[in-house]
Amino acid sequence: MSSKRSIFEEVSDEQKQEAVQPGLIDRGRGGARRGIRLWLMALFALVVAMIVVGGLTRLTDSGLSITEWRPVTGAIPPMSEADWQAEFDKYKQIDQWRIQNQWMELDDFKEIYWWEWGHRQLGRFIGLVWAVGFAGFLIARQIPAGWTGRLLLPGILGGVQGAVGWWMVASGVTQGEGMTSVASYRLAVHLGLAFVILGFLAWYIFMLRREERDLIQARRAKEARLSSLSTGLMHFAFLQILIGALVAGIDAGRSYTDWPLIGGQLLPPDAAVLEPMWRNFFESPGLVQFIHRCVGYLLFAFGVFVWLRGRGSAHPQTRFAFNAAFAALSVQVVLGVFTVLYGAPWQIAILHQLLAVGVWVLILRARFLSLYPIATSLRGA
Structure with missing residues (x-):
């Protein structure tokens, strides 16, 4: 027969109650919320930079200097004078040069070419930052529950944005139509989509700053x-x-x-x-x-x-x-x-x-x- 125990006797370590478990809201909601937020903040800053560079590209009338859309090989700029001359010759075939820029020499063309090339290169870099970050968090299984689709969306929209960018440029790469700039409504679509992407990134950054249960209560x-x-x-x-x-x-x-x-x-x-x-x-x-x-x-x-x-x-x-x-x-x-x-x-x-x-x-x-x-x-x- 076991001896009586005092009501003031301390409970042994073995008899201590288990710690209270988190509620169902917190289960499965883990993941590197802080790391993902920092990654999204980097993407946000890059998209803002992209908007600024895009604006400067337009203000310097540089957007039509590259007359082809080469998503992969276009990342390499002209490497020789012959390559530069070939790009300049392509530019001379469009209406912007014939109507507006016949005064240009090769060195003048290089200035506007670098603006457009930098704009496209920044777009490629943003895509790379998104792809590496998304793949890394996905492989490490650090994406919180319910966030995979959300984090996939900016990448999809970024790909669409690249296609819309060329659709916009193509409206100005004309011969004999009298176009010296891109169609304004296509520019509006291009800029509008950039703000949509920026909006999603900002919203996700706001959400990831707080815990899931905090958001549900709020x-x-x-x-x-x-x-x-x-x-x-x-x-x-x-x-x-x-x-x-x-x-x-x-x-x-x-x-x-x-x-x-x-x-x-x-x-x-x-x-x-x-x-x-x-x-x-x-x-x-x-x-x-x-x-x-x-x-x-x-x-x-x-x-x-x-x-x-x-x-x-x-x-x-x-x-x-x-x-x-x-x-x-x-x-x-x-x-x-x-x-x-x-x-x-x-x-x-x-x-x-x-x-x-x-x-x-x-x-x-x-x-x-x-x-x-x-x-x-x-x-x-």
């Missing part, structure tokens, strides 16, 4: 009204980005340099002179710039409304996110006016494009925090 406290408004603001900003690409594609930002009037009047002169009528919405510099201005005013007005609503959030970090998004939007509007007044010099134009990235990401951040608010204790508040 989703229960989402602010539905703010989520809807920020979603609308996100789509509105994306529309303005696309229209901005149309402006850039035909250099419409340099067509009228007065503000708030345009060409000295409320409506741009000669806004609808092209036939058929629909071409004016893509190719008439005055009309395209006018539309960009009007959409900018409406976007800013809606941004004020969303910002005022965002200030009423119960969560301090959400309020700060909406403040930051509205501040960036306000600066972007002012910078847009300066871009017009100074005739869109490349320094201001590229800053305007770069700030568009900032506005886009900050709106996404505000939307994310309205969906997944960060709870703050009363003492912290």
